[in-house]
Amino acid sequence: MLYAGFMSAAPPSAPTPPEPVDSPQLVQLGLDADEPCLRADAARNRARLLEAAAGLVAAHGADAVTMEEVAAAAGVGKGTVFRRFGDRTGLLMALLDHGEKKLQAAFLSGPPPLGPGAPPAERLRAFGRAALHRTVEDLELQLAAQPDPGRRFTVPPYRVRHHHVAMLLRQAAPDADCELLTHTLLAQLDPALVHHLIHQCGMPRQRLEDAWTDLVDRVTGTTA
Amino acid sequence: MLYAGFMSAAPPSAPTPPEPVDSPQLVQLGLDADEPCLRADAARNRARLLEAAAGLVAAHGADAVTMEEVAAAAGVGKGTVFRRFGDRTGLLMALLDHGEKKLQAAFLSGPPPLGPGAPPAERLRAFGRAALHRTVEDLELQLAAQPDPGRRFTVPPYRVRHHHVAMLLRQAAPDADCELLTHTLLAQLDPALVHHLIHQCGMPRQRLEDAWTDLVDRVTGTTA
DNA sequence: GACACAATCCGGACCGTGGTCCGCTTTGCA
């Protein structure tokens, strides 16, 4: 089963490797195994780093954790962290990979209404609920892992979500500019917004879910 | 006439000054003159800094400009920059202040359909066009000025836009959760998204405008 | 198996930049 992890195979890797294509659509989205035959020591260090990072984040909060601390806690040099994960965002995203994979599996090939089998508007509603749930469960980390504004929409997880929602939207609202409308829908699930609404405005999560449902209804013209 | 500049009176100012209230609604939104009786030297340095910053940004691009460079070009110490503008984002936002003020004036008290007098759905459509236009005209700076994810929704210009759109939406779509729906609409005008669509996906600006119009139609149930 | 060699990876010294701090100067008011 193919997933879209947070990492590309090798972050600062060779400039345009041959890139063997299987399923063009999926490969283009960045869907690939996320540990492409690493050398033994590299793999070991990668694991150590993830473990150390997870521990530190759990202990002191995501944005109180320093790259140098992580390296030290893993018994590894600072350079190793950056070679493996590219940058701070990359490391944090790697920490979120598991959860994201699970969500992807659920809406790509899980049971309805999230997975295939239910009508598109229904799947859209389910997608919002699931994504929201996932976002809330480790909001803080998700916030800290946000890439700089220029790359928000280029990062694999976002592209996968976009691809999926756009597909559903094309069925549920054929006369709309689905490419664009999808960005708008996804904006309501943006970790930064969710954090703002819940932790700064004190909204209950249920209200966000209701708003999503309502938004889907309005946009597709359907009603649950 | 009252505006909501990018800066609060004094960024890292006293912890909760008395804050004299006039029009609670507006003050709460951060609407106030943006140069609150600065001392002579301070005002002079502020002006110098803005001028220097504008020059450097125009010359070398927004994100190639260093705070130290700006300070040097203004013939001023680094500390002065930060005291006056809080942080890098603050300085960049100050550079955008003029344009933002003009937009605010236009939709708060300008002629219809942007200003008061036109039906709400119409004003919404006009707002999108105007905001999009403004965003595009110095996208790069707008991108560089984006605050960190946690504050995107707390910054005065966003709050003013939100307040305005929410008000229109309450009239045009009374049965919706306007508070939330507004965030969703505004997301389509987000500089980061606009930049992505135009410069990375190569979409023409017209398409963004059309999408906004369509979105307003769907959300309010009206048609132009 | 032993060996040699190339590709890969390691790690910590190093750099640039955003942001802070505090002793000194300027300002404006009485």
Place this chain on the structure above:
DNA sequence: TGCAAAGCGGACCACGGTCCGGATTGTGTC
């Protein structure tokens, strides 16, 4: 003219990110 408040500025710090000489790994050869 004196004096408090406001402002100034550059030394200083922390942290993200880079770089390159040296160590590890794995593979082809005998």
